Amino acid sequence: MRFIIIFVLLIVELFANSAAYNRGETLFFAKGCSSCHGPAAEGSSSYPRLAQKPKKYLIKRLKAFRAGKAITVSQQMMAQFANNLNDRNIDDLATFLSQHKKTKIEDVADDYLGGVGS
Numbered sequence: 631m632r633f634i635i636i637f638v639l640l641i642v643e644l645f646a647n648s649a650a651y652n653r654g655e656t657l658f659f660a661k662g663c664s665s666c667h668g669p670a671a672e673g674s675s676s677y678p679r680l681a682q683k684p685k686k687y688l689i690k691r692l693k694a695f696r697a698g699k700a701i702t703v704s705q706q707m708m709a710q711f712a713n714n715l716n717d718r719n720i721d722d723l724a725t726f727l728s729q730h731k732k733t734k735i736e737d738v739a740d741d742y743l744g745g746v747g748s
C-alpha cells in the first residue's frame with residue numbers, strides 16, 4: 631500500500647513539475663526575457679546566460695531585482711522586467727530555466743520565434 635501512495639505522489643510531482651516548466655517557458659517569451667537573454671536563454675556578452683543555473687539562485691536574483699536591489703545600469707535595466715512578476719511567475723521561470731533542455735536556438739519552437747527561427 632505504501633508503495634502505491636509513493637508511486638502516485640511521484641506521478642503527481644512529475645506532472646506538476648512539467649506544468650511549471652511549460653508555464654515558465656511561455657512566460658520567458660511573453661515577458662520579453664528572451665529578447666535580452668536569447669531565445670535559448672544562452673546569454674551573450676552583455677546579458678548573462680540563464681539556462682541551467684540553479685533554481686534557488688535564479689529565484690534569489692529575481693526576487694532581489696523585484697525588491698529594487700539594482701545598483702548598476704545593467705541591473706536597473708533588468709529590474710524593470712522583474713517588477714511585474716509574482717512569486718508563482720518567478721518559481722515557474724526558475725523551474726524552466728534551471729531545467730532548460732533547449733540549448734540550441736534550433737530547438738526552440740517556431741511559435742515562440744514568430745516563424746523566424748527556421
Ligand code: HEC
Nearest residue numbers: 661662663666676677678688691692704705707708711723
Ligand atoms: C532589457 C534586457 C533584459 C531583459 C528584457 C531581461 N533581462 Fe534579465 N538581465 C539583464 C541584464 C543586463 C542582467 C545582468 C544584471 C547584472 O549586472 O547583474 C540580467 C540578469 C538576470 C538574472 C541574474 C542572472 C545571474 O546569473 O545572476 C536573471 C535570473 C534574469 N536576468 C532573469 C530575467 C527574466 C526572467 C527576464 C524576463 C522576465 C529578464 N531577465 C529580462 C537584462 C535583461
